[in-house]
Amino acid sequence: MKLTGAQIVIESLLKEKVDVVFGLPGGAIIDVYDMLYDSPIRHILVRHEQGAVHMADGYARATGKVGVAMVTSGPGATNTVTGIATAYMDSIPLVVITGQVPTKLIGNDAFQEVDIVGITRPCTKHNYLVKDVNELARIIKEAFHIARTGRPGPVLIDLPKDIQQTKADFVYPDEVKLPGYKPTYHANLRQIKKAAQLLARAKRPVIYAGGGVIYSQGASEELTKMAESFYLPVTNTLMGLGSFPGNHPLWLGMLGMHGTYTANMAISCCDVMLAVGARFDDRVTGKLDEFAPEAKIIHIDIDPSSISKNVRVDVPIVGDCYDALKKLFKALQNTEENIDWKEKHHEWLTQIEEWSREHALAYEQPPDGPIKPQFVVEKLYELTGGEAIVATEVGQNQMWAAQYYKFKRPRTLLTSGGLGTMGYGFPAAIGAQVAFPNKLVLDIAGDGSIQMNIQELATAVGNRLPVKVAILNNGYLGMVRQWQQLFYHRRYSQTSLEYSPDFVKVAEAYGAVGLRATKPQEVEDVIKKALSINAPVFMDFIIEPEENVYPMVPAGAPITKMLLGGTVLV
Amino acid sequence: MRHTLSLLVENQPGVLSRVTGLFSGRGFNIESLCVAETIDPQVSRITLVTRGDEQIIEQIKKQLNKLINVIKVVDLSEIESVEREMALIKIKATAEHRAEILRMVDIFRGKVVDVSPLYYTIEITGDAKKLEAFIELMKNFSIKEIARTGTVALPRSKKTELRRN
Numbered sequence: 001m002k003l004t005g006a007q008i009v010i011e012s013l014l015k016e017k018v019d020v021v022f023g024l025p026g027g028a029i030i031d032v033y034d035m036l037y038d039s040p041i042r043h044i045l046v047r048h049e050q051g052a053v054h055m056a057d058g059y060a061r062a063t064g065k066v067g068v069a070m071v072t073s074g075p076g077a078t079n080t081v082t083g084i085a086t087a088y089m090d091s092i093p094l095v096v097i098t099g100q101v102p103t104k105l106i107g108n109d110a111f112q113e114v115d116i117v118g119i120t121r122p123c124t125k126h127n128y129l130v131k132d133v134n135e136l137a138r139i140i141k142e143a144f145h146i147a148r149t150g151r152p153g154p155v156l157i158d159l160p161k162d163i164q165q166t167k168a169d170f171v172y173p174d175e176v177k178l179p180g181y182k183p184t185y186h187a188n189l190r191q192i193k194k195a196a197q198l199l200a201r202a203k204r205p206v207i208y209a210g211g212g213v214i215y216s217q218g219a220s221e222e223l224t225k226m227a228e229s230f231y232l233p234v235t236n237t238l239m240g241l242g243s244f245p246g247n248h249p250l251w252l253g254m255l256g257m258h259g260t261y262t263a264n265m266a267i268s269c270c271d272v273m274l275a276v277g278a279r280f281d282d283r284v285t286g287k288l289d290e291f292a293p294e295a296k297i298i299h300i301d302i303d304p305s306s307i308s309k310n311v312r313v314d315v316p317i318v319g320d321c322y323d324a325l326k327k328l329f330k331a332l333q334n335t336e337e338n339i340d341w342k343e344k345h346h347e348w349l350t351q352i353e354e355w356s357r358e359h360a361l362a363y364e365q366p367p368d369g370p371i372k373p374q375f376v377v378e379k380l381y382e383l384t385g386g387e388a389i390v391a392t393e394v395g396q397n398q399m400w401a402a403q404y405y406k407f408k409r410p411r412t413l414l415t416s417g418g419l420g421t422m423g424y425g426f427p428a429a430i431g432a433q434v435a436f437p438n439k440l441v442l443d444i445a446g447d448g449s450i451q452m453n454i455q456e457l458a459t460a461v462g463n464r465l466p467v468k469v470a471i472l473n474n475g476y477l478g479m480v481r482q483w484q485q486l487f488y489h490r491r492y493s494q495t496s497l498e499y500s501p502d503f504v505k506v507a508e509a510y511g512a513v514g515l516r517a518t519k520p521q522e523v524e525d526v527i528k529k530a531l532s533i534n535a536p537v538f539m540d541f542i543i544e545p546e547e548n549v550y551p552m553v554p555a556g557a558p559i560t561k562m563l564l565g566g567t568v569l570v
Numbered sequence: 571m572r573h574t575l576s577l578l579v580e581n582q583p584g585v586l587s588r589v590t591g592l593f594s595g596r597g598f599n600i601e602s603l604c605v606a607e608t609i610d611p612q613v614s615r616i617t618l619v620t621r622g623d624e625q626i627i628e629q630i631k632k633q634l635n636k637l638i639n640v641i642k643v644v645d646l647s648e649i650e651s652v653e654r655e656m657a658l659i660k661i662k663a664t665a666e667h668r669a670e671i672l673r674m675v676d677i678f679r680g681k682v683v684d685v686s687p688l689y690y691t692i693e694i695t696g697d698a699k700k701l702e703a704f705i706e707l708m709k710n711f712s713i714k715e716i717a718r719t720g721t722v723a724l725p726r727s728k729k730t731e732l733r734r735n
Contacts, residue, residue: 121588122595126638129584146638180580180641305632308625 005133005164006031009097010039012140015172018068020044020059020434022052026072028112029099031164033070044434044463047455049076051427053083054453057092058428061414062389063435064217066147067092072099074112077158078119082421085123087154089418090239091215093147094154095140102162103131117158125153130160133168138176145176150183151303152215183302187319187327195274195298195315196331199230200339202272202296204348207232208255208284211239211417212277212301214410216321220244223276223321226329231345233352235263237278238402239417246406247386252352253361256284257553258399261359264551264559266352267292274328276300277321280310281418282555290558300324359551359564361403370544371520373397373472377404380442380470383527388440389414391429393449394422395479397472399549401444423452426469430456433465440468440531447473447500457510460536468530468537471503474545482548486563507538516540572601573627574653574723577616577634578642581607585639589616592637598622598630602655602720613641617722646723653723656695658683659705662712663690671711678704689714697721 003011009032013021020042025033036043046052049071056067067087071080077098087094101110117129126146128139136159143155199205207227213219220243227234227250234244235252244251253260255267267273273295278284285291288310299306299313300321307316317324363374377400380388390405391414392398398415407413414432416424429443443450450471460467472478481495504514513533517526523541530537551562579585586605593600601619608615620630627645634643646653663671668690675682675692678700684691694704698721705716 117584118587121584121591178638181638303636305629305636309629312625 001170002167003170004031004035004167005130005136005159006035008133008136008168008170009140009159009164010035010041011170012137012172013041013068014039016066016140016144018066021068021070022046022055022059022431023070024049024052024072024076026076026099026112028073028101028161029070029076029097029159029164031161032097032099032159044459046427047458048453049079050083050423051453051456051459053080053094053096054086054424054427055431055434056094056096057083057087058391058414058431059435060087060092060094061428062411062432064215064411065093066144067094067431068097069094070097072112073101073116074114076112077114077116081119081123084120084154084156086416086419086421086424088123088125090211090416091152092154093152095143095147096154096156098156098158099164100129100158100160103160104162106160116156120156123154124156127156127158129158130163133163133166136163136168137170137172141173142176142178146178146181150181184304184318185302185320185323187300187317187324189327191315191317192324192327192331195317195328196335198272198296198298198315199232199274199332200335200337203344204269204271205232205345206252206266206270206273207234208237208267208273208275208278209234209240209243210237210276210278212321213240213243214277216277216302219277219321219325220410222325222329224248226325226332229329230332230341231349232274233266233349235259235267237281237284237417238415240278241402242407242410242412245408247408254402256281256559257286257555258403258549258551259559260361260403261551261562261564262352262355264553264562265355268558268560270295272296272298274298274300275313276325279306282310285310286553286557286559286561290560365520367520369520371517371523371541373400373474373541373543373547374404375520376470376472376523376541376543377401377444379523379527380444381405383524383531384440384442388412388442389429389432389436391415391425391432391441391443393425393443393445394420395446395449395477396474396482396547396549397444397446397449397478399479400472403549405444422449426450426467427453427456429467429469430460430465433460433467434463437465443467443469445469445471446478447471447475447503448477448497450503451500454506457507457512457536461511464535466534466536468539470527470539471541472543473500473503473540474543474547475500476545479549481546485546485548486552487554503538503540507536512536512538514538514540516542518542571623571627572619572621572647574646574651574721575618575620575631575634576644576646576723576725577618577640578608579614579616580639580641581612581614582639585614586616588637588639589618589634592633593620596629596633598626602718604720604722617720619721644725646725649725649727651723651725653697653721654695655698655701655719655721656693657701657705657716657718659692659694659708659716660714661690661692661708662688662714664688667711674704674707680704
């Protein structure tokens with residue numbers, strides 16, 4: 001059967017069981033949109049292409065499926081770049097289809113022409129320019145395969161207009177042939193045995209779990225089982241939050257620049273570290289040569305290039321987190337000596353408890369003072385029963401959300417960890433709401449970040465996606481202001497946002513609901529009211545303008561050197 | 571340390587750009603680079619010379635392996651291999667110097683491949699050290715232009731052969 005390229009796109013998406021595409025049409029993708037018109041695939045029309053990619057990303061993070069975005073050539077394509085780079089840094093499976101000028105015009109500086117394959121080469125897992133309609137089905141098949149397997153990531157397909165219009169036989173291939181792409185899923189048993197021996201001898205072990213545990217189906221359960229069975233304390237990276245219950249007694253909190261005192265002390269004093277699905281990011285390690293100085297390090301990751309990139313590893317294990325953790329569990333059960341794990345780690349766990357008692361996360365909410373952002377996040381946690389899917393923007397709002405919303409399950413936190421993209425959270429929340437229309441989806445935002453994709457309010461209202469946005473409004477680009485306060489002598493260069501709009505009126509102008517709290521007593525009512533409304537809501541919390549995120553490790557310092565709100569610890 | 575990497579890649583547009591982009595984007599060095607089709611027209615070989623400590627070389631190899639179009643990466647510095655490079659050197663050859671230049675070309679087993687009233691163009695093949703030694707000698711005369719191919723290399727064992735199924 002002969003189909004046009006545009007039809008092949010739709011048929012292939014159906015073969016991949018794509019139920020929703022996020023996008024915005026234009027001249028160079030109009031043929032595919034024409035075919036979409038009659039297809040069963042749902043389309044969410046965005047107001048800016050960056051929003052489309054973040055929505056596809058939020059959809060992918062919340063579901064584990066591949067998110068799909070579709071845009072036109074030129075500016076449509078360049079607008080996707082931030083979204084693609086965000087997904088790339090956080091290993092999110094996406095397929096982004098961009099229209100392109102007809103093949104004959106490529107390279108001629110045609111109207112709305114841009115070399116998007118060239119531009120996105122360093123921020124995609126792979127990308128394609130389709131030059132022959134006969135290759136289209138194979139390319140789409142490969143794109144989905146590459147996006148979702150191994151270490152996941154975004155794949156871009158650039159599709160010239162004439163290819164969309166040309167006919168070819170449509171056969172969707174059953175399998176892919178990629179001689180240069182064979183991800184390793186199965187962990188090497190000899191390495192697992194070495195890891196087990198290290199852990200069996202450890203006196204002060206710590207598990208350092210990252211986003212890989214969330215992306216690997218079943219790994220989170222294995223992690224919890226292992227921690228509980230062998231009394232291993234667990235700390236999470238930002239990306240790993242939700243891979244281990246945030247209310248578990250063995251949980252140390254997040255580590256790194258804004259990690260808890262307990263987590264940073266534990267990682268610095270441990271003798272064996274089991275790193276799983278994490279990549280030793282600079283925001284985690286702080287000063288590299290003083291990171292975990294006494295630790296033997298076991299590192300499980302599906303991406304070999306993540307291993308020994310920043311930190312030298314003693315036992316590298318390449319493989320899927322689930323597979324490796326499952327094998328390691330068995331190996332630990334079968335260690336030769338009969339180990340009483342509880343007794344073996346008793347002293348260490350007592351030390352950890354002591355650290356937690358000494359310096360727990362803390363803030364004070366004066367009853368008549370301005371609202372504290374931490375108080376808002378705690379109330380959100382309490383009133384949602386910790387059951388919401390929470391997206392965040394980037395900056396202070398993100399760190400307070402990470403510290404005070406205790407994520408219990410994988411895929412409940414959607415946050416731009418690697419690239420740190422302001423404007424990510426709101427569209428990501430919309431994407432998650434599309435996937436789960438009946439779940440509660442929150443975006444914890446700042447007054448700076450929310451303005452970076454605020455236009456997507458129209459998308460939320462138009463598609464009846466009742467996302468709830470909590471704006472922690474301090475009138476500043478808060479995290480930069482915090483750095484300026486602490487490290488640049490309070491010279492607040494260009495961080496004050498004095499001319500922000502009235503967010504309640506903005507919400508109302510778009511047909512959403514706007515609520516505001518200016519006093520601590522109003523916080524609970526505003527949240528309760530927002531949760532009772534089946535429509536998008538902006539909650540504008542006017543918070544203490546100069547509240548800081550603590551603990552804080554200054555950039556480049558060792559992670560034991562935490563600022564705990566005034567005092568410096570060495 | 572200097573490493574010669576031999577890469578088998580899919581012979582497709584954009585592959586070279588992915589490889590070089592990886593080097594520039596991650597701050598790795600390329601000393602020389604050579605690309606051409608292999609006996610299988612769908613596969614090209616890239617021979618690449620780079621420098622770095624052990625950790626950087628390991629990272630380079632892992633990152634190259636991550637590229638979808640890269641089929642195989644072999645570090646020839648770890649195994650026995652043969653390396654060759656060719657240079658074309660255009661040199662001012664006045665009557666008084668011609669005999670001496672020819673003698674040296676002969677010693678280095680080079681060839682004069684073009685002669686004009688004023689110039690010789692010399693072809694010389696060998697490993698990088700031999701080429702450098704020859705170029706150094708030729709500096710006593712007046713070198714007008716040089717074109718070097720960069721290193722090509724093959725292992726003496728079967729390491730970089732492709733098993734096709």
